Amino acid sequence: MTPSENQGTPAAAAIDPAVPPSGTGCAACDANGGWWFHLRRCAACGRIGCCDSSPGQHASAHAAAAGHDVVRSFEPGEEWFWDYAKEQYxxxxxxxxxxxxxxxxxxxxxxxxxxxxxxxxxxxR
Known part of the structure; x- marks a missing residue:
């Protein structure tokens, strides 16, 4: 599925445009010596986590634990957002x-x- 398919609109509280990213790599992988495939940025608090293809799946784990459902890709050239709760772009x-x-x-x-x-x-996979 591409960002142009299956799109929704997030609740205003799900995104804080003023908060900067927590760093340049997955915060949890950096803390535990792990590695990541692609990175996601929490749109509510800026925490950087690894994607669901990564061994740690830290972005979705953060979304579930913190209730921060919306992430933005933290990969160069990618500008899409994903809502974990709605499972849609x-x-x-x-x-x-x-x-x-x-x-x-x-x-x-x-x-x-x-x-x-x-x-x-x-x-x-």
Whole structure:
């Protein structure tokens, strides 16, 4: 499914455009020495978490634990939002506080020094 399909509108409280991202990598993976595939940014509090294809699935875990349902991609060139509660892309999300993505030269998956050689086999599908 693409962002242009199945779109909805989030509740105003689900997105705080003024809050900056928590860092450039998944906060939980950085804390526990893990690695991630792609990154997501909580639209309510700015916490950076890894996507559901990543071993830790920290973005969706944060959404469930904190009740922060809306995330924005934190990948360069991606501007879509996702609502975990509604399981759909969000239409017309606002511009969030900079930066909009992790640095373009940051490795994907990352961080490079923690990514195992068989990382493709470890992705959730």
């Amino acid at each position: 969000v239409e017309d999300g606002p511009q969030l506080a900079a930066p909009q993505s992790h640095p373009a030269d940051q490795s994907v998956p990352g961080p490079a020094e923690r990514v195992p050689s068989d990382w493709r086999d470890r992705l959730n």
